[in-house]
Amino acid sequence: MLTFDPFRDLDRLTSQMTGAMAGTARVPRFMPMDLYRSGDHYVLHADLPGVDPGSVDLNVENGTLTITAQRTARGDEDVQWIGSERFTGTFRRQLALGEGIDVQKIAATYANGVLSVTIPLAEQSKPRRISIETKDTPRVIESADAGATSGKG
Template identity: 55%
Template structure:
């Protein structure tokens, strides 16, 4: 079984354990793309309890927060502990072109998917060019 060793992350872990300091919110990788009249955001959240996921909109700020709790058993003797626990957080500034009332979320197989529909006023539209009534020209006969 191959294992990699990152001295910097190990040093951070040991420092936190010795000083008892809690680390801040952890990074959550996401993919964001547009598909027709909606944006789709997929966030990797493996091992998260879906009940710990909190999504809220405050004005134009979309916040995704989740918590992974570490297994704690007094009789455990950890040999390797690389899966971080704690709070995960991502925030996105959402433009006015999103219909905030129609945002939907789904969690499946460790991936949180948000569907962000484009608002009607932000969708592309054609503008009809108006013309005035054709003017008739009078021909003068001489």
């Protein structure tokens, strides 16, 4: 069964115009990632299979989290490629953090080709419960001259 891909011809034309043909320099198209909130922090998982952990750079500047990673091409010069679909080069992904993030406590781990980044909320941005004072309870007010008119005399 054949599937119709209306963008295949456009992708092929773009590749030919930019010189990114199979077996030559190929540039990664994207870095797939998941992002979700869990309690008082966000968690980001980015797929970076085959990337050397030493080439991963993670930084925050002006409220933007930038992930950069490098996958190098094989150095085999005298091979005849039959198929070559894995991208090589620099991967880059940026994420606007917005207000209320504690950038000093962002932490990251890299395992099994997945970069996991924990992005905590700042203390002032965390939800908190506010107690409500009720004023419906009547209060008894005693006057100072109530004891003076007690009937003694």
